[in-house]
Amino acid sequence: MVSKSKLLEINNLGKSFGGNWAIKGVDITVRKGELLGIIGPNGAGKTTLFNMVTGFLKPTEGIIRFKDKDIANLKPHNICNIGIARTFQIVKPFGNLSVLENVTIGVLRYERDVNKAKEIAREKVKLVGLEKYMDTTASSLPLGHRKRLEMARALATDPEVIMLDEVMGGLNDDETAEMMNLVKTLHNKGLTILLIEHNMHALMSLSERVVVLCYGKKLADGTTDEISSNQEVIEAYLGSDDDAEN
Amino acid sequence: DEEASAGEKDGDEIRIGALFPLTGSLALLGNESYDGIKLVADVVNENGGINGKQISLVKADAPDATAAQSEANRLISQEKVPLIMGTYSSGLSIAATQVAERNGTIYVESNAVSDEITERGFENIFRVTESASMQGDAAVSFTNEYLAPDFGVKVDELTAVIMHEESSFGTAVATSIEEKAENLGIELLSIDSYNSETNDLSSTIHKYKELKPDIVFATSYINDAILFIQQSKQLNFKPKAIVTTSGGYALSDFGEALGEDSNGIYVADAPSNPNEEALTEEAIKLKEQFTERWKEEHGTELTGQTWRVINAALVMFTEVLPNAESLDADGIRNALSQVDIPLGELPNGSGVKFNEIDGQPGQNSRAEIVMMQWQNEDLNLVWPGDFATEKADNSLLFSK
């Protein structure tokens, strides 16, 4: 791990909404190829963190560097173009378009030819297991499938880093397992992954390292073992008894 | 010209295009104008038509300039009319006359006043009624000949403001008033234009209250005319005279809306009810006939506005078309150029003669324009002397 180069560096990051700090003084470093889990109670600032890294929110203070370049002031589309993709916790499909078209739009970023782009998109749709729904309009997909669509679309932009915000929420254990496999595969291919998940079982078994946010502050940062035995984390987030595994 | 001659296609019918804004914001006078032509056509038809042929009006709606062109096109190429009469509004007329001129169809403007219509030197475009500059001329001449002496001052000691709605009608009249007033040395304190659809003129009135002009020259449509007088009264703005030109001030709706507050306002307009001494016997008969018939059919008095149209229709239906050698453009054009009706022969006291004004061959130089005044909620002719039925009275304005 030490040998890997720093890819994403977050320093003293803070965001306030009308005086309330949703995040403050957070430092996180992500190395190339790493799979970093991010957990924390509801409202801890996880999504806000993603929003800042991906340009949807401007940090109130602090620095975000990607490959040693300051990216805090870039627009979301610039962020995508330098290789950082994301999914939305509250899914945002293009409702009137088919699944395939949804994904094609991601591919068009680097493949101008619409027909070729569609071919590539088809692969991505298969990858997330939505091939049966290729031509279904996105608005009639049930929630679980929409989450996969989010994922397929993000993957379609051919990113170096992918930030997944609760992609397993609303999936049953079986489906979660499929999704975990997918994440693992991506990781093995060398993709750097940031994963927000309340499903501890999934998160803990996937992550190499976990960052815990709590009320906007970084509470802990360490290996899965360190985190699951960290008393503060247990109190603030996991809860004490065995139920935590779910 | 093959198309024009096709106007006779039914043998016993002469088709004439009547192009007016029947819908949209100009619809009121557009419809009234159409009714004016219709009235003359009915009367002429009842008396045997034109050389035995009945007049058949082809109605066309021109709510905007694009429609005016498109409808002119239809009248010419589809309905094959040899003659179009219209359109009441200057902008619409300018647009429609382009089409007529290009297609070699005679177009007789009955009531739009913008000078541009006849200034372009088109050979197929004629106007029986007066132009804006003639209207402006009348307003200023009246000021010079009557108001100034009546106020006991020299005309170049007078101050005035010009307020006009901003479409081509108001602008054209205002331009002419401005020019003529300056020639006489009347001091113009302010010239203001506004949108006729406005719902407030109080600011302009406040401004005038500060400027204290002797005379307000105003050119408006109806809604704004009502508003202006109403608010002037309310805000206690009382110049020595309000001299308006045609448009809304001459309409019965204006009088009805304002009641006695309309009294005292001067309106320069085509005459609607001139002193009968200025008319020939024939004209008096016509005048009575139309006034009565209009009242019967519409329940209102004929205004100068409608008289314009009636005049034009009378000239066309009783003088020009019966005498035209052929009912095509050349025939009608020739007949038009030969018309020579002296003043007083038309029921409103006008006469007709074209080709007398430099650069405006299609303009009738004998279109009469007079000054009227609202008195006792009626519009009476007060100037010039030979036409007048009543005396002008400056004390009437906002007297209650």
Add this chain to the structure above:
Amino acid sequence: MMLKIKSLNAYYGDLQAIRDVSLEVGHGEIVALLGVNASGKSTTVRAISGLIDRMEGEIYYNKELINDIPPNQRTEMGLIQVPEGRQLFPFLTVRENLEMGAFTKEARSKLNENLERVFALFPEMKNKEKQLAGTMSGGEQQMCAIGRGLMSNPRLIMLDEPTLGLAPLIVKRIFGIIEEFRAMRITVLLIEQNVKQSLKIADRAYMLSNGKIIKEGSSSELMNSDDVVQGYLGV
């Protein structure tokens, strides 16, 4: 029986989402409705609330056939749904959202009492009282949605994936609350992905697959059934 459904079919346009579903929920019971994505769980619940245009079958609530009763009146009868995906009023504040929960006459009379109860269950909401609901984090919105459901003074509450996006601690709290419902004699129809935990607190459960009920029985029966073990708990 508090709720009884007979041979329910529901459609979205031409697409049939559930087929011949029959189920029952007794007074004071906690019944779980399980099934993979797209199996028709939410559709069933929506049909019970009257939000589906095209449906066939019979729905009885307290022995009364309610097929023709409009959705808002079903709410007045104490038949409450906490919908999937929060469905808050994004531009009302948290407090206003909760107050909207108490729209019906009966609930309105107990507004303050219920409000205190909700704030006691979710102290987070008390702090965010004046925040616009749409600006809250996903989990916070979920709490608000459950709170809003409680404000309606439910007699039968249908919870559609109430723990979606909630932190483990809160999930535990939610299950605690559901257990409390039993004590309060509030009947519960629960849709959950969290099968193990749901079966732990539920009396009985139904399992949907492809719009059909493929299994029903007491929680312990289902817990040990092969289908469930393979489909859900096999990880």
Add this chain to the structure above:
Amino acid sequence: MLNKIPKFTWVFVGLFLLTIIFQERFFLDMLVMTFIWAAIASAWNITGGYAGQFSLGHAGFLGLGAYTSTILYVNFGISPWVGMLIGGIIAAALAYVISILCLRLKGPFFTLATIAFAELIFISATQLRGVTQGSMGMSIPYEPGFANMIFVETKTYAIIMFIFMIIVYLLSSYIKRSKMGFYLTAVKEDPDAAQSLGINIKKIKSTSACISAFFTAIGGTLLANYLLFIEPENVLELQISIHIAMIAIVGGMNSPAGPIIGSILLTPLEIILRGYATQVAGLHLMFFGLILILVVLYKPNGLVEGFKMPKFMKKKALTGGDPDGKQIKAS
């Protein structure tokens, strides 16, 4: 061989044949109007339909085109062919500024803003009398000649308008099928998701607005040189913006063929109704109002599509719709 040609091509072939066959000025005039409104509505559709930037200010661009070429021609003798391009560029530049300014406005707010901009142009055209002759309007002297873009025969105009329509149509369908078309749809559907996929919203919206305004302005010049008279009320009024959008909507906004169909149906209908329903003033407007309401309600995707139930009438929102509700975009 023939069945390889897209069906819609036959519509164009038919229209062109009509242009050749018709001799009567009335019908040719109808074709001129049909073509020009089809072209302008297609231009509108690129931003109004594809990108969902529902503008009711396109009369502003139309008027800019008409006034620019007319002022240049009348005052400086510059050929309208040149003036047309200059007008197009000015309109595009203005569209760029407006689209950047209104970038964040959504739905009705964007629409209202475009109305406001167009009204400002209208008011300026009325008040800057020195330049535009105000509401007196400007006449273009009738001096036929190719360089003056003034023709004796209505047929010549019809052919020119036909070519213009084909150009805008081809461009519009190319855009629809290309990457840009997908991007425009994405921006319309969900701007946040679009950005996250690398789409530069500002660029894509402003590009489409510029293209749209450019061709609308060109349409303005062509129209002015056909009418030979322009005034604020016939090229700049809100009614005209509504008319343009209405043609696209009635025809169908999401397809390049929609605005063409819309104009083929509405323009002749308007001319005929106005011409022949004159017995009662206002009757043709009533017809129009009714048609508009019925089409929009019962065929919201336009007449270009076969009969389908409108989406919103399936009570989509009541039966689930978006399970995540709406979340306010962080600002």
Add this chain to the structure above:
Amino acid sequence: MILQLIAGGILIGGVYALMAVGLTLIFGVMRIVNFAHGEFVMVGMYLTFILYASLGIDPYLSVLIVTPFMFLLGWMLNGLLIKRLIGAPHVTQIFVTVGLSMLLMSLALIIFGADYLSVRSPLTTQVLDVGVLLGVPQVIAFIISMMVSVIIYLFLKKTFIGKAIRATTQNRSSATLMGVDVKKIYALTFAIGTGLTGLCAAILLPIYPAYPTIGLGFVLMTFVVVVMGGLGSIPGAMIGGIIIGVIETVSAFYFDPGWKEAFYFVIFILILLIRPQGFFGQIGAEEL
């Protein structure tokens, strides 16, 4: 002078405000982009005229008839048309209401002709001189307008209905689940909004004549006021109306009256750009 101008502007603004209160319910709360709002005023004015011309009922008295009539008309129109627009793309809404406005205008033209019908009330040109000159009909209009606005405001603020209306626009199915009778709420809101145009019409007729296209002059201005004040905000509509009124009179005095509309359009655009939620709107509420 400036005082006089401002006073005049405030009075006119009061009338604008009343029109805007109706529209802020329909546009701001129901989110129906109603381009026929001006034509509702027009219909109301004709009705007031008929009552005056045929039965001799004073316009100020006919408020009691015209307002309920317009309320019923609104209720009916909602059942016939508007309810289909709820949740529809705003393109649909704009064009259905544009179609409706065309329809009403042409009906008025067919039935009443293009005449300018006005009611001559003895009050029409009466003035109050309180240091500044105030037209009596304008003062009456202003007072009625403010009173009614306050009543509507209290109604929305204090009753659950008001909250329910807002909630319903934000999420219809959820509102249903809360027990809100969504259809009734919409019918009621639209009917109140339309009823207010009736009130407006009756107090306007002594000042302005009725004619088929009178609504056109009001509708854009009313949208400006509504957006300026903040969607759905009654105080916003009141203050927005007054601001527009004052801007009009002051700018027409110190500049050219021909440009006065340009002033409020510029201000409108600035507000949209800088503070799209308006003066009193909820932040972000315009994004819905």
